[in-house]
Amino acid sequence: MDIRLDSLKTSVTGGVAGLTLALGVAAGTAGAADFPEAGSTITIVIPNSPGGSTDTTARLFADALSKALPNEPNVVVQNRTGGNGMIALNDVMRADPDGYTLGILEATTVVLPPVLEGRDYDPLEIEWIAQINNPLYLAVASKASGLTSIDQMAGTGETFVQASTGGRLDGSTLGARMTGMAMGFGVNPIPHDGASEALLAVIRGDVDWMQGTFPTIYAQIDDVVPLFTYTSERIPNLPDVPSVAELGHADLLKLNGLQLVLGTTPGTPDEVMAVLNAASEAAFMDESFREGMVEANQNAEWLDASETRELIQAKIDLFGAARDELLKE
Amino acid sequence: MYDAILPALGVIFSWPGIxxxxxxxxxxxxxxILPGLGGGQVLALLLPVTFALEPEYAIIMLIGAAxxxxxxxxVAGILLNTPGSAQNVATTFDGYxxxxxxxxxxxxxxxxxSSLLxxxxxxxVLITILPLGRQIVLSFSYPExxxxxxxxLCLIALLGEGSMWKGVMSAGLGLMLAFVGADPIEGLVRYDLGTDYLYDGIKLVPVMIGLFAISEALALLLDKKAVAGERIEFGMSGVWRGSLAVFQNFGTFLRGSILGTLIGIIPGVxxxxxxxxxxxQAxxxxxDKSSFGKGDIRGVIAPESANNAKDGGALVPTLIFGIPGSLDMAILIGALMVFGITPGPRLMLDSPDIIMVLIGTLVFGNVLAGVILLGWAPYLARVTSLRSTTVAPVILVLGLLGSYATYGNFGDMIVALVFGLVGYFFHAYGFSRVALIIALxxxxxxxxxxxxxxxxxxxEGSLTRPITLGLLLATIAMLVYPALRASPGALLSRAARKERIKVSKDEG
Incomplete structure (x- = not known):
C-alpha cells in the first residue's frame, strides 16, 4: 500500500478541522439557544455622556429591552465618550460576537471615518438591528440676519455664516454644507462645542443660521426664525414652516439628522440576532418607552434591520459621492 | 415668580424631601472627597435612580449632590494636596x-x-438677576x-512661583499639551501618536491627579515624614478660627463669591x-502677598467661595436658555427633560415652583454640606499626623482609581502616572505645576x-466691543500694577536705562 505522507497529513488536519468546526457550531448553537442566559447582563455602549438625547433614549430603551428579552437579563447603559464616537464603536466592533454587547450609535458618525478619512472598517459589517430614534431636525436663522425664509438663501450663491455644532469635518457640519450645495448657497461654518452653544450664537445674532434637533431649539423658537424642517411633511408644531421634501430635496433627509441606530458585533450568530431583532421591536413598541420618548421631546422612529442597512448604505453613497468637494479647500 | 418661594421650602423641608x-x-x-470623582459622576450615577421619583424630589437629590x-x-486638596475636582485646584496652593x-x-x-457662604x-445673585439674566448672558460673545x-492665562504671572522663566516654560508645556487631539476648527487630529486615546487630547483630571496627588505621594514616600510636622492642632478650636477667618477677610470672600458667580453665568468657562x-485676584x-503659597488663609477662602458661588451663576444660562455652563448642568438639563421640563424662557413662567425648589436646594444643600464638613474637620485633620508610609499608598490608590473612574479609560491611569513623575521633577527643580495646569x-x-x-x-470688531476692551485693559492693569507698586523707582530707572542704551545705539 502506498500512502503518501502529506496526503495523510491533509486528511488528518481536515478531520481535526471538521471536528473543531462541528464542535464550534454545536457550542455556538447551544450558546445561542439560551441567549440571553438568566441573570446575565447585556451592555448597551453609547458614545455620549449622561444627560443628552442619546443617553435618555438608551436608558429608556434599556429598560424596555430588558423586559422584552427572554429570561429578562439586566440591560445596562455604558457611556463610552470620546474619540468622536470611535471608542464606543470599537467596543462594539471588538466585543465577543455573542450579542451581549450592543451599541446605540449615531449613524453619520459611524459612516464618516471610513468614507472621508479612509479608516479601515466597513460600517455595513456591523450587525444592524434597528433605528430607534430620529430626533426632528430643523434649520433656523438668527433674527439679526434679517432672513425670514429659505427662499432668501436658496439659489443665491451667497455664503451664509453657520453656527456649526462641531468642527468643519464633523457630520453635522458636513450635512449643512451638503444642504448648501444642494440648495445653491455657500456655508461658512463657525465651530462650536455642541448645539446649545451654537444656538446661543444664533440668538445673539453673531451668525446667520444653524441646524439642530427640535428638543434643543424648540424652547428658544421665539428667538429664532425657523427656515425648514428635515421631514417629509410639515410638523404640527410649526405648520407654517416648509419641510425639506416640499422644497424638493428629500435626499437631504438621509444626510442630515442624528439618527440613532442599534447594532451589535460583526459575526453574531443568526439565532442570537433573531432574538435581538424580535426583542428590540417589542421594546420599541413598549408603552413606557414610547411615553418616555415623547416626554423627553424625542422622536421614536423605527427602521428594521434591512431598512437601517439601507440608511447606512445611503449615507455611504451620498457622502462618498461628495467626498472630494467636501475635502476641498 | 417670587411667590413660589414658600411652597418650595415646604417641599424641601417636608418628608420625604428632607x-x-x-x-x-x-x-x-x-x-x-474622592479625587477624580465629581459632580458629573455623582449625577450620572443618581440620574437613573431619579427617573422613578417625582420631579421635585429628583431635583432635590441631584442638586443636593452636585x-x-x-x-x-x-478636603483632599487641603489634607493630601489632591484636589477632589478641577474646581478645587487653587485650594491646594495654600490649603496644603x-x-x-x-x-x-x-x-x-x-x-x-467660605463654601457655605x-x-x-x-x-x-441668581434670584436677583434671573429677570436680567438674559441680557447678561447675551452680552458675552466669542471676543469676551x-x-x-x-x-x-495672565494669572500665571501673578502666581509668581519661583523663577519667571521656569513659569513661562511650564505654561508653554501646558499650552502644547492643550493642543493635542482633535483641533476645535477642522476637527483634524494633532499629535495623537496614532492612538485613539489621544483623539480627545490630554484630559485634565488625570493630569491634575498626577501632578498634584501622585507626585505628592512620591515625595512623601521619599521623605518618609508625616504630612504635618511636629505641631498639629487638634480639636474644634482651629476649625472655629478658620470660620472666623472668613469674616476677618470678608472682602476677599465677597470678591471671590462675586467673581465665581459671574464666571458661572458665562457658559463654557x-x-x-x-x-x-x-x-x-485675591x-x-x-x-502683603509674601505669605501666599506658603499657607495664607486668604488663598483658601477665595477659591472655595468662588467654586460654590459659581453654581448659582451657572444656573442662569441653564434655566434661561437651557444652555449648560458645565457637565453637571448638562446632566441636570437631561434629567429635567426626562420629566418633560424644558429649560428655557418659558420655564420661569410655566414652572416657577421648580425653579424655586432648585434654588432652595442649592442653598440648603450647601448649608448642610458646610455644617457637616465643619463637624468632620477635627477628625479629618488627624489624617495629616499619619506616617507617610501609610498615607502615600492610599493617595496612590485613590489617585489612580480616581483617574480611571472619571471616564473608565485605562489610558487615563497611564497619563496620571506619567504626570506624577513630571510633577515630582517639576517640584524638585522649581518648575510650576500650577502654570502647567492653568495653561492646559x-x-x-x-x-x-x-x-x-x-x-x-x-x-478690529473684537477690540471695539466694550466688555472685551474693558477686560483687555483690566488684564494689562493686572500685569503692570504690581510691578509699578512694588518699585516705581526701579521700573523708571530701568526704563531710563533702556532709553539711554537706545540713544547710544542710535548714536553709534
Whole structure:
C-alpha cells in the first residue's frame, strides 16, 4: 500500500478541522439557544455622556429591552465618550460576537471615518438591528440676519455664516454644507462645542443660521426664525414652516439628522440576532418607552434591520459621492 | 415668580424631601472627597435612580449632590494636596501648606465656611438677576470669552512661583499639551501618536491627579515624614478660627463669591477657571502677598467661595436658555427633560415652583454640606499626623482609581502616572505645576474662542466691543500694577536705562 505522507497529513488536519468546526457550531448553537442566559447582563455602549438625547433614549430603551428579552437579563447603559464616537464603536466592533454587547450609535458618525478619512472598517459589517430614534431636525436663522425664509438663501450663491455644532469635518457640519450645495448657497461654518452653544450664537445674532434637533431649539423658537424642517411633511408644531421634501430635496433627509441606530458585533450568530431583532421591536413598541420618548421631546422612529442597512448604505453613497468637494479647500 | 418661594421650602423641608436632601448631600460629599470623582459622576450615577421619583424630589437629590461636591472637594486638596475636582485646584496652593504646618483644621474650617457662604451669595445673585439674566448672558460673545481666558492665562504671572522663566516654560508645556487631539476648527487630529486615546487630547483630571496627588505621594514616600510636622492642632478650636477667618477677610470672600458667580453665568468657562481666577485676584489685590503659597488663609477662602458661588451663576444660562455652563448642568438639563421640563424662557413662567425648589436646594444643600464638613474637620485633620508610609499608598490608590473612574479609560491611569513623575521633577527643580495646569485648562478654550472671534468679528470688531476692551485693559492693569507698586523707582530707572542704551545705539 502506498500512502503518501502529506496526503495523510491533509486528511488528518481536515478531520481535526471538521471536528473543531462541528464542535464550534454545536457550542455556538447551544450558546445561542439560551441567549440571553438568566441573570446575565447585556451592555448597551453609547458614545455620549449622561444627560443628552442619546443617553435618555438608551436608558429608556434599556429598560424596555430588558423586559422584552427572554429570561429578562439586566440591560445596562455604558457611556463610552470620546474619540468622536470611535471608542464606543470599537467596543462594539471588538466585543465577543455573542450579542451581549450592543451599541446605540449615531449613524453619520459611524459612516464618516471610513468614507472621508479612509479608516479601515466597513460600517455595513456591523450587525444592524434597528433605528430607534430620529430626533426632528430643523434649520433656523438668527433674527439679526434679517432672513425670514429659505427662499432668501436658496439659489443665491451667497455664503451664509453657520453656527456649526462641531468642527468643519464633523457630520453635522458636513450635512449643512451638503444642504448648501444642494440648495445653491455657500456655508461658512463657525465651530462650536455642541448645539446649545451654537444656538446661543444664533440668538445673539453673531451668525446667520444653524441646524439642530427640535428638543434643543424648540424652547428658544421665539428667538429664532425657523427656515425648514428635515421631514417629509410639515410638523404640527410649526405648520407654517416648509419641510425639506416640499422644497424638493428629500435626499437631504438621509444626510442630515442624528439618527440613532442599534447594532451589535460583526459575526453574531443568526439565532442570537433573531432574538435581538424580535426583542428590540417589542421594546420599541413598549408603552413606557414610547411615553418616555415623547416626554423627553424625542422622536421614536423605527427602521428594521434591512431598512437601517439601507440608511447606512445611503449615507455611504451620498457622502462618498461628495467626498472630494467636501475635502476641498 | 417670587411667590413660589414658600411652597418650595415646604417641599424641601417636608418628608420625604428632607430625606432626599440629606441623602443627596451625603452622596455628593463622598464623591467630592474622592479625587477624580465629581459632580458629573455623582449625577450620572443618581440620574437613573431619579427617573422613578417625582420631579421635585429628583431635583432635590441631584442638586443636593452636585452642590456638595465642591465643598467636600476641598478636603483632599487641603489634607493630601489632591484636589477632589478641577474646581478645587487653587485650594491646594495654600490649603496644603497650612496642613503641613499642622493647621489642617483651620484650613478646612475656612474652606467649609467660605463654601457655605459663597453658595448663599451665588443663590442670592441668581434670584436677583434671573429677570436680567438674559441680557447678561447675551452680552458675552466669542471676543469676551477669549479675553476672559487670556486673563486667566495672565494669572500665571501673578502666581509668581519661583523663577519667571521656569513659569513661562511650564505654561508653554501646558499650552502644547492643550493642543493635542482633535483641533476645535477642522476637527483634524494633532499629535495623537496614532492612538485613539489621544483623539480627545490630554484630559485634565488625570493630569491634575498626577501632578498634584501622585507626585505628592512620591515625595512623601521619599521623605518618609508625616504630612504635618511636629505641631498639629487638634480639636474644634482651629476649625472655629478658620470660620472666623472668613469674616476677618470678608472682602476677599465677597470678591471671590462675586467673581465665581459671574464666571458661572458665562457658559463654557466654568468651575475649573473660577477658582483659579478668584485665587489670582485675591493675591493680586492683597497688600502683603509674601505669605501666599506658603499657607495664607486668604488663598483658601477665595477659591472655595468662588467654586460654590459659581453654581448659582451657572444656573442662569441653564434655566434661561437651557444652555449648560458645565457637565453637571448638562446632566441636570437631561434629567429635567426626562420629566418633560424644558429649560428655557418659558420655564420661569410655566414652572416657577421648580425653579424655586432648585434654588432652595442649592442653598440648603450647601448649608448642610458646610455644617457637616465643619463637624468632620477635627477628625479629618488627624489624617495629616499619619506616617507617610501609610498615607502615600492610599493617595496612590485613590489617585489612580480616581483617574480611571472619571471616564473608565485605562489610558487615563497611564497619563496620571506619567504626570506624577513630571510633577515630582517639576517640584524638585522649581518648575510650576500650577502654570502647567492653568495653561492646559485654558489652551483649548483660547484657541477656539480666538478662531471664532477672528472669523466672525475680526481684530478690529473684537477690540471695539466694550466688555472685551474693558477686560483687555483690566488684564494689562493686572500685569503692570504690581510691578509699578512694588518699585516705581526701579521700573523708571530701568526704563531710563533702556532709553539711554537706545540713544547710544542710535548714536553709534
Amino acid at each position: 430625606a432626599f436632601l440629606v441623602g443627596g448631600t451625603l452622596i455628593g460629599m463622598v464623591f467630592g 452642590g456638595a461636591v465642591p465643598t467636600a472637594g476641598s 501648606p497650612l496642613a503641613r504646618q499642622g493647621r489642617a483644621g483651620y484650613a478646612i474650617g475656612a474652606a467649609a465656611t 459663597g453658595a448663599l451669595v451665588g443663590a442670592a 470669552y477669549f479675553m476672559i481666558t487670556v486673563m486667566g 466654568g468651575g475649573a477657571v473660577a477658582n483659579l481666577i478668584a485665587y489670582g 493675591k493680586a489685590t492683597a497688600k 485648562v485654558l489652551g483649548g478654550l483660547i484657541e477656539k474662542n480666538f478662531y471664532q472671534s477672528m472669523l466672525v468679528f475680526g481684530i
